[in-house]
Amino acid sequence: MSDHETATPTSPLEVRGVSKRFGDTVALDDVSFDVSPGELFGLVGPDGAGKTTLFRILTTLMIPDSGTATVLGLDVVGDMWAIRSRVGYMPGRFSLYPDLSVEENLSFFASVFGTTIDEGRSIIAPIYDQIEPFKDRHAGDLSGGMKQKLALCCALVHRPKVLFLDEPTTGVDAVSRREFWDLLDVLRKSGLPILVSTAYMDEATRCDRVALMQQGRVLAVDPPAAISARYPYPLLALHARERHKLIQAARDYPHAKLVYPFGDELHYSDARTDLAPERIADELRARLTNDGFTDVRVAPIHAGIEDAFMELMGKPARLEKVAA
Amino acid sequence: MTTAIAVKDLTRRFGSFTAVDSISFDVQSGEVFGFLGANGAGKTTAIKMLIGLLAPTSGDASVAGFDVATQAEDVRRHIGYMSQRFSLYDDLTVRENITLYGGIYGLSDDVIRDRGDSLIRELQLDDSRDERVASLPLGWKQKLAFSVAMLHEPAVVFLDEPTGGVDPITRRQFWEMIYTVAERGTTVFVTTHYLDEAEYCDRISIMVDGRIAAMGTPTEVKQKFGAATLDEVFLHLVRPAEASHAQSA
Numbered sequence: 327m328s329d330h331e332t333a334t335p336t337s338p339l340e341v342r343g344v345s346k347r348f349g350d351t352v353a354l355d356d357v358s359f360d361v362s363p364g365e366l367f368g369l370v371g372p373d374g375a376g377k378t379t380l381f382r383i384l385t386t387l388m389i390p391d392s393g394t395a396t397v398l399g400l401d402v403v404g405d406m407w408a409i410r411s412r413v414g415y416m417p418g419r420f421s422l423y424p425d426l427s428v429e430e431n432l433s434f435f436a437s438v439f440g441t442t443i444d445e446g447r448s449i450i451a452p453i454y455d456q457i458e459p460f461k462d463r464h465a466g467d468l469s470g471g472m473k474q475k476l477a478l479c480c481a482l483v484h485r486p487k488v489l490f491l492d493e494p495t496t497g498v499d500a501v502s503r504r505e506f507w508d509l510l511d512v513l514r515k516s517g518l519p520i521l522v523s524t525a526y527m528d529e530a531t532r533c534d535r536v537a538l539m540q541q542g543r544v545l546a547v548d549p550p551a552a553i554s555a556r557y558p559y560p561l562l563a564l565h566a567r568e569r570h571k572l573i574q575a576a577r578d579y580p581h582a583k584l585v586y587p588f589g590d591e592l593h594y595s596d597a598r599t600d601l602a603p604e605r606i607a608d609e610l611r612a613r614l615t616n617d618g619f620t621d622v623r624v625a626p627i628h629a630g631i632e633d634a635f636m637e638l639m640g641k642p643a644r645l646e647k648v649a650a
Numbered sequence: 651m652t653t654a655i656a657v658k659d660l661t662r663r664f665g666s667f668t669a670v671d672s673i674s675f676d677v678q679s680g681e682v683f684g685f686l687g688a689n690g691a692g693k694t695t696a697i698k699m700l701i702g703l704l705a706p707t708s709g710d711a712s713v714a715g716f717d718v719a720t721q722a723e724d725v726r727r728h729i730g731y732m733s734q735r736f737s738l739y740d741d742l743t744v745r746e747n748i749t750l751y752g753g754i755y756g757l758s759d760d761v762i763r764d765r766g767d768s769l770i771r772e773l774q775l776d777d778s779r780d781e782r783v784a785s786l787p788l789g790w791k792q793k794l795a796f797s798v799a800m801l802h803e804p805a806v807v808f809l810d811e812p813t814g815g816v817d818p819i820t821r822r823q824f825w826e827m828i829y830t831v832a833e834r835g836t837t838v839f840v841t842t843h844y845l846d847e848a849e850y851c852d853r854i855s856i857m858v859d860g861r862i863a864a865m866g867t868p869t870e871v872k873q874k875f876g877a878a879t880l881d882e883v884f885l886h887l888v889r890p891a892e893a894s895h896a897q898s899a
Contacts, residue, residue, distance in 0.1 A: 372817035373788045470689035497814065499688040499843055500881060501888040525815045526844075540817065541787075570829060586822055589849035589879070590868060632818050639819055 336399035338363060338488050338519035339384070344393035346379050353379040355542040356393070361488075361521060361535075366514045368550075369523040370530045370631070371539035377523040378418060381492045384521070385415045398487055411439065414486035416477050418493040418523075424466025428457055428476055431465050432483055439484035446483035452512045454479050471502035478509065489513070491522040495529065507532045527632040538635055545638040550631050557629030557637060559583050559595035560603040562610065566619040575617060579610070586636060593633055654679045654806050654837035655700065659709035662695050669695040671860035672709065677853075679805070682828060682838045684848045684868075687857030688888045693841055694810075696857070700839070701808055702726050714805040727756070730799035733810035737795035740784035744775055747783055748798060755802035762801075769797045789820030796827055800836070807831065809840040813847065825850050845880045854880075856887055863887045 603626035702722030752762030
């Protein structure tokens with residue numbers, strides 16, 4: 327990887343075969359991907375996927391068991407100190423000083439990196455403008471959404487060349503989540519490469535590219551639309567008034583491949599990949615009506631990232647079906 | 651159907667701040683009731699009052715037939731509670747957690763053994779019964795925590811963001827467990843930030859600034875606001891409140 331250190335333009339992030347174990351637990355299993363200049367790249371997966379471990383390795387807080395990774399062309403093991411001054415990192419847990427004011431927190435993080443709020447002003451402005459009215463308030467007294475915005479400012483104030491955000495929207499309500507992603511859009515337009523993780527599947531669509539992760543493994547790396555487009559089965563949305571009965575009926579259908587509830591609908595994947603979805607829809611509509619279901623609606627749909635993720639996950643090793 | 655939760659003008663103030671502002675609603679036995687709202691809307695304060703951990707400033711609430719203010723002990727004995735943050739003891743095994751909670755709920759040793767066995771069998775945790783809970787994947791932990799919260803067969807179970815961070819398949823399996831206990835007559839009171847999950851509820855309420863801004867079946871709520879999804883409803887209700895906060899600051 328040393329040849330990349332002098333190459334221009336440098337890829338902001340390269341991860342090559344990174345693995346990490348904790349005792350018997352494999353936290354990361356041969357993970358590889360690149361982040362391109364100016365890209366908003368998402369690590370998407372549930373708790374236990376290895377997202378936080380990967381962030382710790384990339385921010386030089388932890389050493390991989392095997393594999394290599396570079397940040398801005400610098401090696402995460404050999405060039406630790408050079409990396410630390412050049413990256414911004416917002417850890418998953420609230421990392422600010424609750425007894426310091428908003429402004430004091432920001433000044434502190436600026437001073438650690440030998441700079442000032444004013445010098446970082448241009449990059450934090452779109453976010454700091456929203457919380458500046460509360461600059462004298464203790465950070466511990468801020469609402470969830472405001473805390474996230476302050477933490478983001480603190481990770482940005484030294485004008486980093488790469489930004490790492492570990493689950494910035496976990497536990498945040500739907501509206502605040504959306505506002506946070508709007509802010510990331512603004513930052514992306516400034517050309518800053520961003521690596522962001524989330525357990526919310528719907529947030530994948532806000533990224534240029536994503537790595538879908540599950541239990542330490544990367545299931546797919548691509549633009550979210552490309553991952554969804556590769557969905558291998560004809561997919562239909564089913565609806566009937568008898569919602570609980572419909573789940574069982576759909577699963578019992580002889581050609582059913584995957585059946586999952588999505589809001590007030592079911593997403594039904596058919597094993598017959600050679601049949602037109604419209605034909606399968608006609609067949610299912612007739613069958614469900616005949617079986618006494620009412621308000622039946624069946625329509626072919628395009629897969630979303632959550633459909634794709636569940637298909638790629640495959641069936642869990644145990645616990646396929648659960649009863650309370 | 652009988653009323654499992656009855657709430658009338660329930661209010662809680664902290665100093666000059668009104669966290670819960672005269673909310674009223676009923677939940678029927680066997681109903682799955684989604685309790686939604688933005689961060690800071692007052693959900694947690696309301697739940698603390700309903701499970702008998704916080705006294706109301708004014709108003710009334712009864713859960714499983716017991717008054718939350720005067721019969722808090724009885725309320726706590728007849729409910730189950732599970733949240734993402736507080737559920738099981740990581741350093742105890744699966745079996746030990748079941749025994750511990752069975753004891754706390756006042757079940758006899760025989761009942762704990764029988765229900766524990768069937769719970770382990772139904773969750774297919776036979777091979778893991780003597781493993782520390784810390785070693786289980788999150789999805790299993792959450793399912794186990796839910797089953798443990800149901801161990802004493804409570805009339806009402808409170809689930810506070812039970813599926814946060816859980817993978818999408820396990821999230822759906824978890825909701826199947828919720829349906830199963832609801833069909834057996836247990837009332838399920840659940841909070842979530844996943845608005846697609848809100849669609850799985852029989853009825854929902856959306857709290858904004860301490861008040862209930864919308865309530866009904868998911869379909870009724872969407873129709874009332876002319877929205878295609880609950881996400882739209884949520885945005886419509888919550889954003890004006892946030893905007894006025896920013897102005898008043």
